[in-house]
Amino acid sequence: MFTQSEFRLLIPEEITLSELDYALVQTWPAGNLPEADQWQAYLNGLGLVAFENWLGDRLPEKRRQRDLTYLSQVAYVTIGDFKVCLLAQSDYLDEQVLWPQEYLEQPELAAHFYGIVEVDEEAETVILRGISRGDRLQTAPKRDGHYCLSLDHFDAELNHFLADCRYLSPAAIPLPVNVFAELKAQVTETATKLGNWFNNVLDQGWQALDQLMLPEAQLAFATRNLSEDIQAGKLLDLGLSLGNEQVVLLVTLAPTDEDDKVRIQARLLPFEAEYLPANLSISLKSKSGKVLQTITSRQQDSYIQLKPFKGVPGKVFQVEVSGDGCTVNETFEI
16 A cells, blocks of 8 residues: 555656746746745746646636746746645655745735645656645644645645636635725725715615604704704614613714815714713724724713714724613714
8 A cells, every 4th residue: 555655756747848938937037036036936937837738738728827926935826716826846855845824824825725846957847746725734833934734735636626626616715814804895885975975865774864853952953053064863772771762873074174074073862852861972983993082971961972073085983872781883984
């Protein structure tokens, strides 16, 4: 019975390099790199060309696109919708592979598949030693900024890789996620678009002031001193903790003389009551969640409001209303 390492030596996938392959790689930019990086870029380039030739014979229907941005470290090629990262060495006699950690962990660098190739420049050959799915390398030990891999981490039966490219969906191989970027996208997608209010377009849940049916005293307060101001409110249900009392978050927009800046003020008013619940807070928070100001209601406050502030189009902020264990957050984009 052969071991996996012995099996690799018996049936290597070997590609012969042509003069055109060498000539192509020599045209790729590497002159500004340190000498050691130039050699690694050269090996990665030869490995990439050989791998592309091999793919052309086996997956001719799949479009391919190379990426030479990180050639001094690794080589990338996209096959259909799959991203493949290659690392070339002149030999794998110790059967060890040190893979820079960032190429498996950083979302913009991570790939669906990782392959190791052995380049024998003098013999003009490249051997494909194996390919692994990226999610199967994540458990390998790490040291000094590298994943410490052995040849056994990579599948020497390359037909498995070819089958995955043909029949597997890229979504089946999870890639690292940029949590901050994803959160930013979610915030932008769900934020109330204040700029639309100037065109009389309100987001779902928001109502023009005359539709809120506030008690007469509150309506009189809310509408005083209006000129070019635009106001809209949203009914917030603060739950059983505050006796099912509802309050209105009222946001006022006003143009300013400072370029595109908008003046904004947020208030809390009681709904169908004379006073707000005591110890109810309204806070202004930055996009990242930093609290910029907070106002808390006292006994028999008929309203509370944040200090007015100014912002430019595209700015994202949050208003948080909380009291007695209940919290409601509203995200806005100017």
